Structures are given as structure tokens and as C-alpha cells.
Amino acid sequence: MAAMQCNFCNKEATIFYxxxxxxxxxxxxxxxxxxxxxxxxxxxxxAAGHELMGLPKGEIxxxxxxxxxxxxxxSVPMEDGAECPNCxxxxxxxxxxxxxxxxxxxxxxxxxxxxVLRNMxxxxxxxxxxxxxxxxxxxxxxxxxxxxxxxxxxxxxxxYEKAAELRDEIKQLEKKxxxxxxxxxxxxxxxxxSKKGKGGxxx
Amino acid sequence: MMRLSTLLRxxxxxxxxxxxxxAIVLTSRIRLxxxxxxxxxxxxxxxxxxxxxxxxxxxxxxLLPEMKDGFSHELSELSSVHKQVLVERHLISREQAARGExxxxxxxxxxxxxIMINEEDHLRMQAITGGLHLKKAYKALDKVDRExxxxxxxxxxxxxxxxxxxxxxxxxxxxxxxxxxxxGLVIGDHIKAVVHAVNKLGLAVRGIFGEGTxxxxxxxxxxxxxxxxxxxxxxxxxxxxxxxxxxxxxRFAREKLLEDQTNGLADKIGRALGMLKYAHLIxxxxxxxxxxxxxxxxxxxxxxxxxxxICDQLLMDIEPAHLQHHAGKKLSAEExxxxxxxxxxxxxxxxxxxxSSPITEINPKKDPQDPAE
Numbered sequence: 001m002a003a004m005q006c007n008f009c010n011k012e013a014t015i016f017y018x019x020x021x022x023x024x025x026x027x028x029x030x031x032x033x034x035x036x037x038x039x040x041x042x043x044x045x046x047a048a049g050h051e052l053m054g055l056p057k058g059e060i061x062x063x064x065x066x067x068x069x070x071x072x073x074x075s076v077p078m079e080d081g082a083e084c085p086n087c088x089x090x091x092x093x094x095x096x097x098x099x100x101x102x103x104x105x106x107x108x109x110x111x112x113x114x115x116v117l118r119n120m121x122x123x124x125x126x127x128x129x130x131x132x133x134x135x136x137x138x139x140x141x142x143x144x145x146x147x148x149x150x151x152x153x154x155x156x157x158x159x160y161e162k163a164a165e166l167r168d169e170i171k172q173l174e175k176k177x178x179x180x181x182x183x184x185x186x187x188x189x190x191x192x193x194s195k196k197g198k199g200g201x202x203x
Numbered sequence: 204m205m206r207l208s209t210l211l212r213x214x215x216x217x218x219x220x221x222x223x224x225x226a227i228v229l230t231s232r233i234r235l236x237x238x239x240x241x242x243x244x245x246x247x248x249x250x251x252x253x254x255x256x257x258x259x260x261x262x263x264x265x266l267l268p269e270m271k272d273g274f275s276h277e278l279s280e281l282s283s284v285h286k287q288v289l290v291e292r293h294l295i296s297r298e299q300a301a302r303g304e305x306x307x308x309x310x311x312x313x314x315x316x317x318i319m320i321n322e323e324d325h326l327r328m329q330a331i332t333g334g335l336h337l338k339k340a341y342k343a344l345d346k347v348d349r350e351x352x353x354x355x356x357x358x359x360x361x362x363x364x365x366x367x368x369x370x371x372x373x374x375x376x377x378x379x380x381x382x383x384x385x386x387g388l389v390i391g392d393h394i395k396a397v398v399h400a401v402n403k404l405g406l407a408v409r410g411i412f413g414e415g416t417x418x419x420x421x422x423x424x425x426x427x428x429x430x431x432x433x434x435x436x437x438x439x440x441x442x443x444x445x446x447x448x449x450x451x452x453x454r455f456a457r458e459k460l461l462e463d464q465t466n467g468l469a470d471k472i473g474r475a476l477g478m479l480k481y482a483h484l485i486x487x488x489x490x491x492x493x494x495x496x497x498x499x500x501x502x503x504x505x506x507x508x509x510x511x512x513i514c515d516q517l518l519m520d521i522e523p524a525h526l527q528h529h530a531g532k533k534l535s536a537e538e539x540x541x542x543x544x545x546x547x548x549x550x551x552x553x554x555x556x557x558x559s560s561p562i563t564e565i566n567p568k569k570d571p572q573d574p575a576e
Contacts, residue, residue, distance in 0.1 A: 015419065015488060018410065032486050033536050036523055087243040099323065099368040101247040103240055103358030106366050113370055120371050122405065123432020126364030128375035129345075131352055138361060 006031035084108040144173050205274040205312055215314035217333035220515030224334040226502045227450045229382040232331045233340040235348055236324040236367045236376035240358040244368035245321040253305035253321055260320045263354045264309045274310040279303040287524030323368050337379050337439045374431030379439055381446050386421040386499045387456030420491035461503055472500035472557050480551050485544040490521055505557035
């Protein structure tokens with residue numbers, strides 16, 4: 001049998017690294033010393049080989065990253081100014097860096113990113129833990145959405161009495177919905193101030 | 204603060220197989236990715252921005268009650284061998300080890316929690332336990348996560364959840380994984396079917412394979428792929444259900460091997476011990492293959508149960524950076540093979556040839572049916 005050659009040098013390959021993710025199989029061949037140097041034989045850190053195969057550490061498969069960048073590039077009529085206003089990151093950079101520039105990039109490039117999430121995740125809506133204090137705000141938002149649908153329905157049915165009722169309810173909730181956000185921001189500012197020096201009471 | 208030398212001298216129980224139920228599932232690990240809202244991600248930030256973010260993060264992390272008397276170092280303060288040793292102990296990632304100024308690692312005294320500052324994300328926090336205890340690990344990490352969130356405020360979006368540098372981690376930012384030793388399924392030739400089935404459930408399986416279907420060290424990692432669209436509990440429950448199933452299959456495969464091929468198994472295990480006890484030059488591939496057999500032998504009653512812990516300790520100690528740290532100098536590949544063989548011979552010198560009439564009744568306490576805590 002012909003000896004198989006290491007993907008990284010001329011020596012004979014004796015170690016075969018395989019990943020199967022979502023049914024896609026990828027393999028590489030390595031000789032003993034290349035495998036060791038690259039941490040492949042570290043049985044507890046199998047992700048090392050993953051990186052070597054060009055799969056970025058975030059466990060994204062490269063095709064997904066490329067697809068995302070490509071799709072983003074074609075779907076946005078990219079003007080020279082298509083950059084994140086907060087950090088200067090452009091979608092072009094995604095191809096090179098494989099990651100985004102800052103948390104605001106998600107607002108800047110929301111459409112492009114949401115389009116490719118389907119290939120990576122089971123859903124597009126977060127169902128996990130919500131930061132403390134945001135839960136109420138989110139419930140409120142959901143309630144508001146509901147009421148707005150209802151008011152449109154009422155208007156369509158020419159039930160103006162009901163629509164007026166709903167309008168008042170919405171106004172009430174909108175007041176509330178603004179309040180916690182402001183309070184939270186104020187709280188944060190106070191915390192920052194107290195961290196830097198003295199002052200700022202926390203309540 | 205815990206000194207590096209203290210940390211290196213005292214590996215955690217989960218690293219050395221001292222937990223009682225780690226015969227098949229060696230370790231469970233939860234990792235959470237979190238970011239500050241108003242700083243660029245570490246990979247995009249300028250050095251001064253990274254250093255500034257690190258200052259803010261490190262102060263908050265070090266003040267956690269969990270981190271009392273823990274270990275905290277900037278990566279730039281550590282030598283490359285020391286960084287590699289931390290990687291081999293799974294306290295930091297390979298990516299983190301490659302970083303210098305502006306990145307730090309904080310580990311609690313028990314080494315069950317480690318927090319990387321400015322890795323791919325501002326915070327990569329992990330909790331590890333021995334055995335299959337993903338829920339327990341999550342609970343410990345969740346507490347730390349909430350405490351830090353109170354002080355730092357993390358980047359979050361109603362629709363996308365916790366925002367991460369790479370979109371593959373969006374949502375929960377959580378990667379849950381377990382490391383499994385599956386010699387029974389490999390030898391019995393059932394591994395392909397199992398890997399296939401696990402894959403179909405949207406989970407990732409990683410392994411090192413030798414030629415053909417023979418896998419190296421029979422070690423596999425199972426983890427979740429998707430982080431968005433499900434809650435942490437849903438992800439962990441599904442993973443724990445699947446891993447429990449794989450573990451039971453492995454248990455069954457081991458019992459079947461013992462029943463059908465007692466002599467063949469005793470021969471494989473005995474030869475593995477012979478090789479390891481008398482080798483003077485051994486590369487890591489060969490060592491892994493034989494240690495895996497001893498580990499199986501320890502579980503099936505061919506040796507005393509301490510064999511599992513001896514094997515797990517060896518798996519860690521014969522890795523390249525550990526060998527270099529042990530020798531106190533840089534080693535060539537051949538020198539590594541010599542020292543590796545030396546360490547193995549030393550640890551196994553008093554191990555007697557396997558008992559060829561092992562206890563056929565396997566202690567059921569080793570693998571409790573319910574992994575939940």
C-alpha cells in the first residue's frame with residue numbers, strides 16, 4: 001500500500017483527523033510530529049484540529065462564514081460608506097476576520113446577518129436567558145405588539161369605541177415601557193460615576 | 204492570589220479522573236461567551252482599546268467571590284511553555300495562548316471555573332466537572348454570569364440574544380460539551396452508527412481516527428452546534444439525553460465484549476500493559492492507543508479501579524508541553540518520546556498483569572442512571 005503523505009510536510013501520515021458536522025465530513029492526514037505540534041493528539045482538546053482544517057475556532061464552518069460574507073456583499077448595494085458607524089467595521093472585513101467588529105455591527109448589518117443565521121442555528125429568535133431587568137421590558141413590548149394588532153383589527157372592523165379603548169391602553173403602556181429603560185440607563189450612569197470616584201447613589 | 208507553580212503542582216480532580224463516575228464520560232464543560240456593549244470586540248479593537256477593556260473586565264472578574272485566592276495572569280506575563288501547559292489542562296484555549304498583551308486568564312482555586320478575558324469575545328467563561336454533570340456546571344457558571352452582568356452590563360439584543368464576535372455563538376452564547384471514552388463502541392464496530400445518529404440530532408461529534416475505523420485513544424467530544432433559537436435548558440437537556448444514551452450504549456458494548464471475547468479482550472489489555480511497561484521510546488499515538496486499553500481494563504475489572512485515575516493523569520502528563528515543563532527545557536521529538544516512555548514506565552511499574560477472570564458483574568454505581576444533580 002502506498003504510504004500516505006502528511007498534509008503539512010513530506011513525512012508519512014499516520015494520523016487521520018475527521019470531523020462530521022451536520023453530516024458534512026472533513027478529513028486531514030498528518031504525520032506524528034505535525035499532529036503533536038498542532039495539538040491534534042491532545043485528546044481532550046479535539047477542537048485544535050478543527051482550527052487547522054480552516055474551521056474558525058467559533059466552531060462555525062468556513063462555508064457558512066464565506067456564504068455569509070458573499071451573500072452580504074451581493075445583497076447590499078455596498079457604497080463606500082457601508083461601515084459600522086460605531087467601530088468602522090465593513091462587511092468586507094468579515095471575509096478576512098471571520099468575526100464582527102462590535103456589538104453594534106449587528107444593528108448595522110442586521111439584514112445580512114439574519115439572512116444566514118438559518119444555516120447556523122435552529123431558530124432566528126433568542127429563547128435563552130434574558131438579562132435581569134429586561135424581562136419586564138420585553139413582556140411589555142410583546143403586550144404592546146398584541147394591542148397594536150388588535151387596534152388595527154378594530155379599525156378595520158369600524159369598531160371605533162373599542163379602538164379608542166385600545167389606544168388609551170397603548171398610551172398607558174408606552175409610558176411604562178419608556179420608563180424602565182430610562183431608569184436603567186440612569187442607574188448605569190450612576191454606577192459608572194460611583195466606580196470612577198465618589199457619588200451616585202444606587203437605588 | 205494563587206501562584207502559577209501552585210496551580211501547576213495541583214491539577215484539579217476532574218483532570219485526573221478522581222471523580223467516581225468518569226469511566227465513560229470523562230468531563231462535562233459549559234462555555235459562555237459575553238461581550239461589553241460599548242467596546243469593540245477583541246479581534247477588531249486596537250491594542251489600547253483592548254487594554255482598557257481588560258482593565259475593566261479583570262477588576263470585576265477578580266472580585267468575584269468564586270475567584271477568591273484564585274489564579275490571575277496577563278497572557279503576556281507567561282512563558283510559552285506555561286501557556287501551553289494551561290492549554291493542555293483546558294484552563295485556557297489555544298487561541299488565547301497565542302495572545303499576548305491585553306488578554307488575561309483568571310482561574311478559581313479549585314480550577315473548576317476559568318474566565319478568559321479578551322479571547323475571541325471579551326469574556327469566555329467556562330465551568331468543568333468530571334463525569335456527566337452539564338446541569339451542575341451550568342448552574343455554577345450561570346451564577347458567575349449574572350454577577351458579572353450586574354456590574355458590567357453585557358451586549359444583548361432582544362432578537363439575537365447575547366451578542367458575540369462570531370454569529371455562530373449568538374443567542375445563549377453557550378457551548379456545552381462532554382468528552383467520552385468509547386473503546387467498546389469502536390472495538391465492537393458500532394461507532395459509525397452512533398456518530399451518525401448523534402449528528403442527525405444537530406450535535407457535533409469530534410474524534411481522532413487512526414487508519415481505517417480505528418480511532419486514536421477512543422476519545423470523542425459531543426457538543427451543541429446551535430446556540431440561537433433554544434433556551435440553555437433545552438440545549439443542555441437534549442445534550443444530556445443524547446450523551447446518556449451513548450454512554451449506555453458504550454456500557455452495553457463493553458459488557459458484550461467481556462462476555463463474547465473475554466480472552467481476546469484480556470489479550471489486548473495485557474499486551475497494552477506489556478508495551479507500556481517496557482517501552483523506552485513511545486510516541487503519543489502509540490501511548491494513547493495503549494492507555495485507552497488500560498483505561499477500559501480498569502473499568503471492566505481487569506485492574507483495580509485506580510487504573511482509571513492513573514490513565515487520566517498519564518493522558519495529561521505525556522502531552523508535549525507537560526513533558527517540556529517536566530524536563531525543564533525544550534525537547535526534540537525523540538527526547539519527548541524517551542521522557543514519555545520513562546514517565547509511563549514509572550507510573551505502571553507496580554501494576555500486575557491483568558486478572559484474566561475479571562468480575563463479570565460491573566459495579567452499577569459507576570454510572571448512575573440519572574446524571575441530574
